[in-house]
Amino acid sequence: DAKTTQPPSMDCAEGRAANLPCNHSTISGNEYVYWYRQIHSQGPQYIIHGLKNNETNEMASLIITEDRKSSTLILPHATLRDTAVYYCIVRVGGGRDDKIIFGKGTRLHILP
Amino acid sequence: GAVVSQHPSWVICKSGTSVKIECRSLDFQATTMFWYRQFPKQSLMLMATSNEGSKATYEQGVEKDKFLINHASLTLSTLTVTSAHPEDSSFYICSASQGRTEAFFGQGTRLTVV
Numbered sequence: 001d002a003k004t005t006q007p008p009s010m011d012c013a014e015g016r017a018a019n020l021p022c023n024h025s026t027i028s029g030n031e032y033v034y035w036y037r038q039i040h041s042q043g044p045q046y047i048i049h050g051l052k053n054n055e056t057n058e059m060a061s062l063i064i065t066e067d068r069k070s071s072t073l074i075l076p077h078a079t080l081r082d083t084a085v086y087y088c089i090v091r092v093g094g095g096r097d098d099k100i101i102f103g104k105g106t107r108l109h110i111l112p
Numbered sequence: 113g114a115v116v117s118q119h120p121s122w123v124i125c126k127s128g129t130s131v132k133i134e135c136r137s138l139d140f141q142a143t144t145m146f147w148y149r150q151f152p153k154q155s156l157m158l159m160a161t162s163n164e165g166s167k168a169t170y171e172q173g174v175e176k177d178k179f180l181i182n183h184a185s186l187t188l189s190t191l192t193v194t195s196a197h198p199e200d201s202s203f204y205i206c207s208a209s210q211g212r213t214e215a216f217f218g219q220g221t222r223l224t225v226v
Binding site for chain 2 (some may be wrong): 027036038041043046049087091098099100101102103105
């Protein structure tokens with residue numbers, strides 16, 4: 001079972017920041033938080049990942065709480081092309097126990 | 113980001129035949145590959161995890177004799193759906209990862225069994 005919970009859907013106005021929350025209260029110390037998104041009928045696209053520090057790349061920022069029990073993905077200036085299902089995943093990474101389990105994700109609608 | 117190529121993008125086959133789907137990591141060596149199935153309006157369901165040179169580890173409820181996974185090299189894994197039936201029609205997606213780095217996904221294969 002997925003170790004994360006996300007709201008099923010969210011709306012965001014085009015040009016505004018989209019903040020997508022994720023709860024992972026049972027995360028272990030060696031598990032990373034990964035974010036992917038899936039646009040209809042395509043494979044998931046990697047966005048960002050982190051362990052305990054906040055991370056930023058050209059696509060998004062990832063804010064992880066100090067207790068690591070939740071995180072927020074921030075798309076700073078949402079466009080219509082950001083409409084997708086966003087998945088938050090916890091993963092050990094590497095080794096025989098490595099798994100990537102998807103939850104139900106958040107369907108993000110960007111409104112013109 | 114790294115490129116994972118999945119082939120074919122779509123395939124239609126007759127009931128009872130077998131179909132092979134290839135997953136290649138084009139610019140990195142994938143020590144681990146994951147195979148997923150996705151039904152309409154649902155999330156991705158992990159079918160199996162394979163490490164290069166080892167037998168695949170299947171998730172509970174996934175028939176290993178029906179979904180044959182081979183990960184013979186660090187750049188190629190294959191999924192063969194044997195004796196396909198209409199209920200096997202789905203969107204199959206592979207993912208490749210090198211150790212603790214991020215995993216990258218193929219573009220998916222839409223299988224239709226008629």
